[in-house]
Amino acid sequence: MSHHITEGINLHYSYPNGFKAVNGISFRIYHGESVGIIGANGAGKSTLLMLLMGILFPDEGEIRIGETKVTKKTLPMIRQRLGMVFQDPDDQLFMTTVYDDVAFGPHNFKLDETEVKKRVMQSLEKTGIVHLKERAPFKLSAGEKRSTAIATVLSMNPDILILDEPASFLDPKSRRRLLNLLKSFDHTKIITSHDLDMISELCDRTIILKEGTVISDGNTKDLITDKKLMDECGLELPLSLQKCPVCSKKYKL
Amino acid sequence: MRYLEDIAHKKTIIHKLHPVIKLVTTFIYLTVIVSFDKYEIIGLFPLILFPVIMTAAAEIPVFPLIKRLIYIEPLIIGIGILNPLFDNKIISICGLSVSSGWIVFISIVLKSSLTVTSAIILMATTGIDKIALSLRSLKIPKIFVLQILLTYRYISVLIEEAGRTMKAYSIRSFDNKGIQKKAWGSLLGGLVIRTYDRAQRIYEAMCIRGFNGEYNTGGRFKLSLPDILFLIFWTLFFIVSRLINLPLLLGLLITGA
Numbered sequence: 001m002s003h004h005i006t007e008g009i010n011l012h013y014s015y016p017n018g019f020k021a022v023n024g025i026s027f028r029i030y031h032g033e034s035v036g037i038i039g040a041n042g043a044g045k046s047t048l049l050m051l052l053m054g055i056l057f058p059d060e061g062e063i064r065i066g067e068t069k070v071t072k073k074t075l076p077m078i079r080q081r082l083g084m085v086f087q088d089p090d091d092q093l094f095m096t097t098v099y100d101d102v103a104f105g106p107h108n109f110k111l112d113e114t115e116v117k118k119r120v121m122q123s124l125e126k127t128g129i130v131h132l133k134e135r136a137p138f139k140l141s142a143g144e145k146r147s148t149a150i151a152t153v154l155s156m157n158p159d160i161l162i163l164d165e166p167a168s169f170l171d172p173k174s175r176r177r178l179l180n181l182l183k184s185f186d187h188t189k190i191i192t193s194h195d196l197d198m199i200s201e202l203c204d205r206t207i208i209l210k211e212g213t214v215i216s217d218g219n220t221k222d223l224i225t226d227k228k229l230m231d232e233c234g235l236e237l238p239l240s241l242q243k244c245p246v247c248s249k250k251y252k253l
Numbered sequence: 254m255r256y257l258e259d260i261a262h263k264k265t266i267i268h269k270l271h272p273v274i275k276l277v278t279t280f281i282y283l284t285v286i287v288s289f290d291k292y293e294i295i296g297l298f299p300l301i302l303f304p305v306i307m308t309a310a311a312e313i314p315v316f317p318l319i320k321r322l323i324y325i326e327p328l329i330i331g332i333g334i335l336n337p338l339f340d341n342k343i344i345s346i347c348g349l350s351v352s353s354g355w356i357v358f359i360s361i362v363l364k365s366s367l368t369v370t371s372a373i374i375l376m377a378t379t380g381i382d383k384i385a386l387s388l389r390s391l392k393i394p395k396i397f398v399l400q401i402l403l404t405y406r407y408i409s410v411l412i413e414e415a416g417r418t419m420k421a422y423s424i425r426s427f428d429n430k431g432i433q434k435k436a437w438g439s440l441l442g443g444l445v446i447r448t449y450d451r452a453q454r455i456y457e458a459m460c461i462r463g464f465n466g467e468y469n470t471g472g473r474f475k476l477s478l479p480d481i482l483f484l485i486f487w488t489l490f491f492i493v494s495r496l497i498n499l500p501l502l503l504g505l506l507i508t509g510a
Contacts, residue, residue: 055457084461091454096258096380108463136259
């Protein structure tokens with residue numbers, strides 16, 4: 001299934017102000033994998049996602065989605081296969097109704113109206129928000145906005161889902177709903193987050209970034225339980241592995 | 254603006270009309286209004302019927318409509334207020350001597366209010382997406398349609414950012430007497446940069462979902478008999494109102510003069 005491999009080869013990227021955000025990152029993600037990308041603020045997580053989506057282009061190195069290198073020319077094809085959910089759903093939802101927002105991508109692919117409707121309804125059903133389809137996105141709650149943002153991406157039938165801090169702005173119940181929703185998808189998933197409990201639940205594999213480089217890449221449980229490694233990378237053990245502040249007993253995962 | 258978008262999704266008979274028909278009717282209405290002579294006031298009165306009937310039939314709340322009109326009034330008054338100063342010709346109306354500048358001023362205010370109201374009604378009954386679709390189906394180049402659409406989108410982004418900035422400023426300023434002189438620069442600078450960044454992120458979100466400059470809203474509308482009747486009725490009414498001074502005619506008929 002080489003056409004479903006997502007690969008970054010020796011990626012380098014500096015912002016115009018000279019800040020080196022990505023400094024020689026390489027990785028290879030296989031079909032169906034759920035990969036968490038974690039790291040402190042400024043470690044290069046969001047820049048890496050932007051490189052993957054072709055919003056930014058690396059100064060050096062290349063990204064391949066299957067056999068295809070990400071270039072300006074291949075972007076339309078790449079973007080049909082990758083779906084990205086932004087950290088702030090307000091950046092992603094710009095149409096006047098939830099239905100129109102979810103239909104925006106399929107319309108751009110020039111699908112006929114019946115197919116667009118089918119895809120929109122399927123995506124709304126998967127995310128459990130059919131009842132919101134006539135609502136204005138800006139009037140929804142944070143959880144509903146997040147589900148809508150995911151539906152906008154699902155309607156494009158992507159092979160790979162990229163999620164930037166998907167649990168931010170969510171209350172515990174909405175976060176749980178989101179986790180269950182993401183667990184139900186069999187797409188390849190690339191998730192950046194500071195919520196290590198979520199990463200441990202959703203991702204079998206984790207890549208840890210620090211100052212634009214890959215510090216570690218391996219089994220999630222092994223990495224996020226390594227206190228020394230977490231400290232080095234400006235992170236903490238997941239809450240589920242920390243001791244209870246009242247009785248000092250460890251929570252169970 | 255979002256309020257207008259919100260009520261654009263109502264299902265009244267006016268909302269259900271073909272968007273191109275509404276756009277063309279509004280365009281004819283605007284053309285007829287601006288074609289009136291600068292001293293004309295009474296002749297404009299019958300044209301008030303169009304916004305009034307549209308507002309009632311489309312169930313648009315009157316107060317928010319007037320509120321939006323009031324926002325634009327200072328600009329209209331600013332444009333028209335110099336007329337009474339420069340146009341000093343005295344004319345007599347019912348025995349009263351009035352400077353013709355005031356007549357022009359009232360005419361400008363009336364014309365502007367009617368045109369702005371009809372544009373707001375078009376927005377509130379059609380929505381920006383369908384207006385854009387109509388413009389494209391009338392073969393307006395996509396670059397112009399896109400500019401209108403994106404400007405409309407980003408104005409709300411700017412307003413939201415300004416709202417957040419003002420909120421942040423007000424909770425940290427202790428005298429609620431507007432914005433201090435020295436804070437204006439950094440507030441405005443920050444606002445422009447943040448709006449630009451946010452607009453950029455929205456644009457990226459659009460590109461990621463296959464946007465390539467063509468705005469595909471996918472709506473396809475079929476012309477129906479009510480659409481055609483709506484267009485014919487209002488076009489005839491506008492033309493008759495333009496060619497015949499209806500209030501004067503009515504007055505003559507009533508008085509029998």
